[in-house]
Structures are given as C-alpha cells and as structure tokens.
Amino acid sequence: MSVFENDQITIASLPQAEELKLHPISPKYFYIVLINIIISYVFLLAIVLTLRSFADDETLANVFVYSALVLGISCIINIYLSYLGFKKRKYAIRDKDMTYSQGYLVNKTLTLPYNRIQHIEIARSFLARKMGLSTLKIYSAGQSGGDLAIKGLPKDIADKQYAFLTKIINERV
Amino acid sequence: MSAFNFETPSRQSAKGIIVIFGVSAYKILKGLAIAFIALFLKYIKSDKSPDLTSPIFILSCIGLVVLFLLIAVLRFLNFKFFIKDNYFFLRKGIFNKEEISISKDKIQNVYIKQNVIQQLINVVSLSIETAGDDKTEIEITALSRDKALALKEYLLSGLKLIDNKDVQIAEETVYFKASVKKLLLEGITENHFKSFVLIFAFIVGIYNDIKEFISELNLSSKFGKWFQLDNESIIGLLLINVTLIVTLLILSFLLSLIRMLIQNFDLTVKIKPNGLEISKGLLNKINLSLTNSRIQNTIASTNRVKRALGLYKLSFTQAMINKKQQLKFNIVGLSKLQLDELIQQFYPNVQNRLTKHKPQKYLLYRMLWIGFMVIAIINLGLYFSPKLFLLANIPFIAFVIANAMITYKKAYFHIDEELIVVGYGMLIETHTSYLEIKKTQAVTLNQTIFQKRRGIASVVVNSASKSITIPHVDLQTANEIKNYLIYKVEYENKDWM
Numbered sequence: 128m129s130v131f132e133n134d135q136i137t138i139a140s141l142p143q144a145e146e147l148k149l150h151p152i153s154p155k156y157f158y159i160v161l162i163n164i165i166i167s168y169v170f171l172l173a174i175v176l177t178l179r180s181f182a183d184d185e186t187l188a189n190v191f192v193y194s195a196l197v198l199g200i201s202c203i204i205n206i207y208l209s210y211l212g213f214k215k216r217k218y219a220i221r222d223k224d225m226t227y228s229q230g231y232l233v234n235k236t237l238t239l240p241y242n243r244i245q246h247i248e249i250a251r252s253f254l255a256r257k258m259g260l261s262t263l264k265i266y267s268a269g270q271s272g273g274d275l276a277i278k279g280l281p282k283d284i285a286d287k288q289y290a291f292l293t294k295i296i297n298e299r300v
Numbered sequence: 301m302s303a304f305n306f307e308t309p310s311r312q313s314a315k316g317i318i319v320i321f322g323v324s325a326y327k328i329l330k331g332l333a334i335a336f337i338a339l340f341l342k343y344i345k346s347d348k349s350p351d352l353t354s355p356i357f358i359l360s361c362i363g364l365v366v367l368f369l370l371i372a373v374l375r376f377l378n379f380k381f382f383i384k385d386n387y388f389f390l391r392k393g394i395f396n397k398e399e400i401s402i403s404k405d406k407i408q409n410v411y412i413k414q415n416v417i418q419q420l421i422n423v424v425s426l427s428i429e430t431a432g433d434d435k436t437e438i439e440i441t442a443l444s445r446d447k448a449l450a451l452k453e454y455l456l457s458g459l460k461l462i463d464n465k466d467v468q469i470a471e472e473t474v475y476f477k478a479s480v481k482k483l484l485l486e487g488i489t490e491n492h493f494k495s496f497v498l499i500f501a502f503i504v505g506i507y508n509d510i511k512e513f514i515s516e517l518n519l520s521s522k523f524g525k526w527f528q529l530d531n532e533s534i535i536g537l538l539l540i541n542v543t544l545i546v547t548l549l550i551l552s553f554l555l556s557l558i559r560m561l562i563q564n565f566d567l568t569v570k571i572k573p574n575g576l577e578i579s580k581g582l583l584n585k586i587n588l589s590l591t592n593s594r595i596q597n598t599i600a601s602t603n604r605v606k607r608a609l610g611l612y613k614l615s616f617t618q619a620m621i622n623k624k625q626q627l628k629f630n631i632v633g634l635s636k637l638q639l640d641e642l643i644q645q646f647y648p649n650v651q652n653r654l655t656k657h658k659p660q661k662y663l664l665y666r667m668l669w670i671g672f673m674v675i676a677i678i679n680l681g682l683y684f685s686p687k688l689f690l691l692a693n694i695p696f697i698a699f700v701i702a703n704a705m706i707t708y709k710k711a712y713f714h715i716d717e718e719l720i721v722v723g724y725g726m727l728i729e730t731h732t733s734y735l736e737i738k739k740t741q742a743v744t745l746n747q748t749i750f751q752k753r754r755g756i757a758s759v760v761v762n763s764a765s766k767s768i769t770i771p772h773v774d775l776q777t778a779n780e781i782k783n784y785l786i787y788k789v790e791y792e793n794k795d796w797m
Contacts, residue, residue, distance in 0.1 A: 141780075141783045141784060141787045142783065142786075142787065143779065143783055145779045145783075223790040224786060231749070232748060232749055233746060233747070233748045233749075234746070234747045234748075234749075234752070235744050235745070235746050235747075236744065236745040236747075237742055237743070237744040237745075238742060238743050238744075238782065238786050239741075239742040240742070240786060240789045240790045241790075242789065242790065242793055243740075243741045243742065243789065243796070267741040267742050267762070268619065268741055268764040268796070268797075269741040269742055269762040269763065269764060269767070270619075270763075270764055270765050270766070271762060271765070271766055271767045272742070272744065272760065272762045272767055273741040273742040273744075273762030273763075273767070274742075
C-alpha cells in the first residue's frame with residue numbers, strides 16, 4: 128500500500144493489532160445480558176397488556192394483541208443477535224495498549240494506548256456480584272468515544288488488570 | 301497596568317448589582333414564561349381581562365423586585381476574588397459559603413463576554429475554564445474592561461503581570477475583520493435547508509399544543525374561505541401546503557441571516573504568538589482565545605455558492621470544553637487566501653504535501669442503496685395516490701445519483717508523519733478536517749456485516765474533542781493505518797495537550 132510512502136519504518140514491521148490473540152469474556156456474562164433483555168421486554172409486555180385490559184373497543188384491543196406479538200418476535204431476534212454479538216466480545220492486553228472488540232452487526236475494535244489513559248474504574252452490578260463478575264472501565268480523554276469498558280470479566284482477572292494498569296499509570300508520571 | 305492589584309481580595313464593579321439583578325430576573329421570567337402564556341391564554345378564553353391594578357398584584361410585583369434586589373446586593377457583597385501564590389481564589393455565597401481555588405497552570409481558558417445589560421452599563425464578564433471538569437463554572441459578572449483584560453493576561457501568563465503586558469501587545473496584530481457585507485453574504489448563502497428542517501420539526505413538535513389555540517382563533521374558517529377547503533379540492537390543499545412551505549422557507553432564511561449577523565457581528569481575528577484570538581457578537585460580545593496546543597481538530601467548510609463567492613469557514617474544536625462553547629470557535633467570511641494562511645499557521649506546509657487517497661467504491665454503492673431504499677418506501681405511499689405523482693420519482697432518482705457520485709468524488713484521506721486530513725461533503729457542502737496524529741486518544745476499527753463481506757472497514761480516530769473517520773478502506777489498509785497510528789502514539793509519546 129502506498130499510503131505511507133514517505134516513511135522510514137516499514138509498515139509490515141509494526142506491531143499488528145489484528146493478529147492479536149483475543150480472549151473471550153466470561154460465558155456467565157451472557158446470563159446477565161439475557162436477564163436484562165427479558166426484564167425490559169417483560170416490562171414492555173406488561174404495559175401493553177395493561178393497556179389492552181382498559182380498551183373497550185374490539186379493534187383497539189386487537190391492536191394491542193398484535194403489538195404484543197411484535198414485541199415477542201423482536202425479543203427473540205434481539206436475544207439471537209445478542210448471542211451472536213456476545214461471541215464477538217473479546218479483549219487483549221499488550222505491553223503498551225489494550226484492545227477490545229465487540230458487536231456483530233457493527234464490529235468495533237478499539238485500541239487504547241496506556242499513555243492516553245485518564246483514569247480506570249471497576250464497576251459491579253447486583254447480578255454481576257452474584258456471579259463473581261466485574262466490569263473494567265478505562266477512560267481516555269476522548270470526548271466522542273475512545274473509552275473502553277470490558278464487561279463480564281471474572282473478578283480476579285479484573286482486579287489483576289486493575290492493579291496492572293494502576294501501576295502503569297503511576298509509573299508514567 | 302500595574303494599577304490593578306489582584307493580591308488583595310476585591311469585589312467586582314459596583315455595577316455588578318445591576319447585572320446580577322438583571323440576569324436572575326431574566327432567568328426567573330424565562331422559567332415562568334410558559335406559566336405566563338398559559339395564564340394569558342386562559343384569560344383570552346374566559347373573555348376577562350386580567351385585573352392589573354389590583355393591590356395584591358402590584359404589591360406582589362414590588363415585593364418580588366425588592367427581594368431580587370436584596371439578593372443581588374447580598375451576592376455582590378459576598379463575592380470576592382484574589383490571587384495568591386499562583387492560585388486564583390474566589391469566595392461567594394450568601395448562606396452557603398463557597399471558596400474555589402484554582403492553580404494558575406490548571407487554567408485552560410479565560411473568556412471575556414458581554415451581554416446586553418453589560419453592554420449598556422459598560423462592564424464585561426470574565427469566566428475561567430479549567431481542565432477536566434466542565435461543570436465548575438467560575439464567572440465574574442461585572443468588571444471594567446481594562447481590569448478584565450489585565451486579569452486575563454495575568455491568569456494566562458506564567459510570568460508576572462507587569463513585564464508581560466507590553467510584550468503581548470507588541471506581538472498581536474489584527475489579522476482579519478469581517479465586514480457587515482461579508483456577513484450578509486455568508487447569511488444569505490447558508491444551507492437554509494437545515495434551518496428549514498429545524499423549524500419544521502419544531503412546528504410538528506408543538507403542533508398539538510397550538511392546534512387548540514388556532515381553532516380558538518377561527519383561523520381555519522378564514523383560510524377555508526381563501527382556499528375553498530370546504531370543497532375538499534386537491535388544489536386548495538396544495539395551495540395551503542405550498543404557502544406554508546414558502547412561508548417556512550422565508551422564515552428560515554431570515555432566521556439564519558439574523559443569527560449569522562448577531563453571532564458574528566464585528567468578527568475580529570488577532571494572531572498571537574501562541575494562537576489566535578477571536579472576538580465577535582452583537583448582543584453577547586465574546587472574546588475567545590485559541591491556543592495552538594489545545595486545538596484538537598480543525599475543519600474548513602464551504603458550499604457551492606460560498607465557494608463561488610470566495611467565502612470559507614474555519615472551525616476549531618478544543619479539548620475539555622463544553623458543547624455550547626465549542627460551537628463558537630469558528631471564523632466565517634474568510635477568503636481562500638486567508639483560509640490557507642490560517643491553516644498554514646497551525647499545520648505548516650500542509651497544502652504541498654497532501655496526497656489524496658480515495659476510499660473504496662463501496663461508499664458510492666452504499667449511498668445509492670440507501671437512497672433507493674428511501675425512494676422505494678416513498679413509492680409505497682405514492683402507489684395509492686394519483687398516477688401523476690409517480691413523476692416525482694424523476695427528481696428523487698436524479699438527486700440520489702448526483703448526491704452519491706458527488707459524495708464519493710469529494711471523499712479522500714491523507715496521512716503522513718504528523719497529520720491526518722480527511723475531505724468529505726455531500727451535494728452542497730464541502731468540508732476538510734485536519735487532526736494531528738499526536739492528538740489521537742484511541743483508534744477504533746469499525747466493520748459492519750456488509751463491509752465484512754467485501755473486506756472493507758472504517759478507521760475512527762478518537763481525539764479529545766471530535767473524532768475523525770477514514771471511511772471504507774480495504775481491511776488491510778485499515779489495519780495498517782491503525783497500527784501506524786497506535787505505534788506513533790505509543791513510541792513517540794508526545795503530549796496531546
């Protein structure tokens with residue numbers, strides 16, 4: 128490729144992010160994804176069915192039945208897509224940067240160099256605590272994207288990464 | 301300028317009471333505007349005029365004014381600022397006392413602004429922005445212009461106040477001043493379609509609220525007489541819609557013209573050793589400093605008409621600045637020569653070394669696909685209307701094809717050791733975006749499932765303000781670009797700010 132014809136270093140000799148061995152996140156996290164989807168759809172379904180019980184007109188009642196059906200179908204599609212997307216959630220850690228890849232319909236692979244990290248954070252929701260999982264969040268100064276959140280890491284790995292990154296940040300200054 | 305001593309705590313100018321009073325009264329009135337309108341409408345409906353002379357009404361009005369005045373005076377008395385050991389201190393608050401201190405080297409920017417009240421009584425406000433937290437707002441609402449300028453110089457310089465002032469004055473020169481004629485031209489040649497859509501959306505949004513009001517006023521019967529709506533003739537309906545759209549177009553035209561004039565009145569650009577200074581505004585006069593090191597990306601824009609008239613706009617985005625402020629960092633009415641010179645100042649020698657790489661043809665096909673999908677959906681609607689309406693497809697199709705081809709033609713990217721340049725634009729507008737590689741925060745490779753089938757990806761370079769996208773390049777190139785950028789950031793380890 129002639130994109131960098133003016134360069135002294137050869138592009139092929141650069142470290143290649145695409146040949147990284149990416150680690151999958153904990154498979155247990157899929158239960159959390161599943162539970163979240165089901166809760167939100169059950170909530171929507173409850174609203175639709177409550178509205179239907181108030182409808183005195185027959186056609187109106189039918190409209191609500193159909194919309195409940197549509198909700199059910201989109202719930203199944205949503206779960207299927209989340210399953211496909213879940214398999215794409217992977218991360219890798221190198222000496223000088225961190226990579227996180229996610230998304231089935233739109234796959235995004237973000238690489239964040241350590242020297243651009245502003246701060247890091249570990250978050251654990253109620254369900255994640257029950258399953259022994261953590262979310263590792265890494266913030267850069269990026270205003271439109273550029274932050275990285277690895278959800279569903281086993282707690283011990285997340286804590287190790289956190290300690291590792293904290294050390295790097297502290298040594299940087 | 302040694303007349304001002306910032307070491308001892310000082311209050312703002314006594315005129316500040318008026319400003320505080322005015323601003324808080326304005327805020328309250330604005331907040332209650334909907335309530336007032338609702339009351340007003342209620343009175344119209346009930347055919348009773350409000351009794352403005354009743355003692356309760358007058359007394360409560362006077363009470364409110366006195367209360368506001370009292371609060372304004374107390375706020376004024378409790379507002380003190382001073383500088384000590386390179387820290388700026390601010391004490392304020394009537395009941396809840398607050399003391400803010402900022403280290404001088406944490407100060408990102410100092411703005412000088414003037415709203416209508418401040419212009420009338422000849423004071424300016426000075427606000428300080430710090431890194432990181434865009435919620436901390438430090439604003440001194442009333443200072444004499446000289447004092448504000450001196451304070452600004454003092455805060456922004458690492459040096460002592462007295463030596464610094466003269467040096468700065470000597471080196472800054474007025475580079476550009478936009479005449480009213482230029483601003484008028486800029487306003488006329490704006491992309492009015494945008495403001496038209498805005499107004500249209502606004503009217504659709506409040507349609508239900510005003511529908512009732514309009515029916516009260518019996519407007520529909522008047523319009524009905526004009527256009528014979530009772531006959532339900534298509535011509536009448538068409539006429540109403542056409543008048544509506546023409547009115548909206550004229551309105552949006554005037555709106556963008558007025559906005560352009562008010563926002564950019566007396567636009568002056570000064571070149572300083574470490575950046576630019578922009579001052580502009582009619583009702584709200586603002587004075588912005590642009591420091592080279594804080595600029596994230598720079599966008600040069602024009603459209604077809606503007607280019608013919610030689611009008612270009614340059615917008616800057618800076619790190620750590622709230623969205624509202626961000627919009628003001630632009631210079632309109634530049635000539636091609638001036639634009640090139642300004643870009644040259646920030647990105648030396650960029651014009652000569654530009655090698656334009658095209659994105660993949662996929663960009664073109666994608667736009668055609670989306671366009672024809674939209675046309676197909678419109679045709680579903682047209683299917684049920686008179687066959688004559690199918691002719692509407694001709695301009696639609698022409699638009700989609702022309703738009704896709706021109707978008708592809710305008711798209712290019714350039715990367716070298718220091719700089720990423722991306723050109724983009726649709727049928728009417730053209731933009732060129734510049735970003736220095738060292739300002740990169742993170743790099744993302746985006747690939748949709750459609751792109752994956754063709755082995756194409758887009759590279760998004762995230763900076764501390766806007767991100768810049770290199771669209772639709774083949775996967776290998778995308779990976780190479782990403783690896784290159786990451787390598788540059790990690791091994792050169794240059795400061796991004």
